[in-house]
Amino acid sequence: MNFEQLTTLLNHPKPQARMVAIHTIKLVDEVRALDAISKRVPMEMDKAVEKSLKAVGRDLLKLRNEGFDTITAICEHFNVYSEVLSYADENDFEEINRMVASKTDNRKDDDFNDKVVNTASVMIASRVLGASASLGAMVKPMGASSNLESTQEKLKKMKRRVRPTIPTNTDVSRWVKLLQSSSEDDRVQALVQMNSSNNPNSLQYMAHAYYADKSERVRQTAKRLGRQMYWNVVYHKMEKSGEVKRIMEDFASELGVTLKKDLHQDPRVATGVHQSIDDILKNAQQARKKRGLKR
Numbered sequence: 001m002n003f004e005q006l007t008t009l010l011n012h013p014k015p016q017a018r019m020v021a022i023h024t025i026k027l028v029d030e031v032r033a034l035d036a037i038s039k040r041v042p043m044e045m046d047k048a049v050e051k052s053l054k055a056v057g058r059d060l061l062k063l064r065n066e067g068f069d070t071i072t073a074i075c076e077h078f079n080v081y082s083e084v085l086s087y088a089d090e091n092d093f094e095e096i097n098r099m100v101a102s103k104t105d106n107r108k109d110d111d112f113n114d115k116v117v118n119t120a121s122v123m124i125a126s127r128v129l130g131a132s133a134s135l136g137a138m139v140k141p142m143g144a145s146s147n148l149e150s151t152q153e154k155l156k157k158m159k160r161r162v163r164p165t166i167p168t169n170t171d172v173s174r175w176v177k178l179l180q181s182s183s184e185d186d187r188v189q190a191l192v193q194m195n196s197s198n199n200p201n202s203l204q205y206m207a208h209a210y211y212a213d214k215s216e217r218v219r220q221t222a223k224r225l226g227r228q229m230y231w232n233v234v235y236h237k238m239e240k241s242g243e244v245k246r247i248m249e250d251f252a253s254e255l256g257v258t259l260k261k262d263l264h265q266d267p268r269v270a271t272g273v274h275q276s277i278d279d280i281l282k283n284a285q286q287a288r289k290k291r292g293l294k295r
Contacts, residue, residue: 001203002233003070007036015046022049023207026056027223028230031064032071072124074231074238075247079159081128084248086158088257096255100126121254161244164236170197176205184215191218195225200233 001024009021010033018040025033037057044050075081088096099122175197178190191209194202206226210219238244252259 001200003032007033010036010040015049018049020204022052022056023211024203027207027210027226029063030070031060031068034060074235077231078235079161080248081124081251082159083161084252084257085128087259092257096125121251125255164232164239165198167200167233168198170199172197172199172202179205179209184218187218188221191221191225195229203230
């Protein structure tokens with residue numbers, strides 16, 4: 001179940017189907033659905049559905065006003081921005097630190113008077129690199145040895161982005177039944193197995209558990225694993241469409257970082273858990289060949 005399917009389901013003829021959509025949107029905190037919810041409220045005839053639409057709409061609006069964005073969260077979760085920052089050299093890193101300090105401390109830096117700095121990108125870089133306060137403290141005169149050491153350490157810690165796991169159509173009916181168990185442990189296990197199946201159709205059952213289960217442990221497990229699954233579905237689609245590459249290129253451009261390799265063929269990119277051992281070994285061999293280390 002992806003974003004388009006969720007928003008389409010909001011207009012399904014059956015109230016029960018619309019409720020499934022609302023609960024799933026709440027489960028995964030899909031703030032992009034706010035417009036669709038706003039359009040649906042005036043035409044909703046079912047009182048229970050209308051009440052849920054308004055409640056979820058208020059929650060999502062609060063999240064968005066606090067700065068939460070679905071795509072940004074996904075890119076941070078899968079290390080998309082971290083991968084871009086791993087290409088930065090010491091001079092790039094120094095400039096990024098100065099931009100972060102300028103934005104977070106409201107400083108006026110003459111060097112940036114003629115530059116158009118994307119505040120969103122700077123703040124994302126701030127979150128990826130570390131707390132704003134510590135980053136501001138790192139900004140020292142160019143050439144200072146302590147700053148150089150901090151730069152090198154930060155660059156070493158930049159993670160490579162993780163490829164999405166391919167969604168499946170694995171049968172989850174046995175886990176749906178287990179969600180009805182009187183045992184809290186059984187219900188948690190059902191959610192874990194649904195997540196492992198990577199079948200997006202599981203989201204509706206996770207959403208129901210999050211909405212209706214009396215156990216806080218089960219509810220929080222449903223929330224965590226459901227959002228994880230949904231983010232992977234969206235990320236997989238973004239990867240296939242080329243949107244991930246575009247986001248990386250835009251982010252790099254806004255921070256002045258040069259991406260030196262083809263983003264879809266870079267052997268440094270972390271592999272997804274769905275890869276077989278043979279695939280991993282094959283990729284490693286290809287990477288050695290490219291580096292001229294074939295034995």
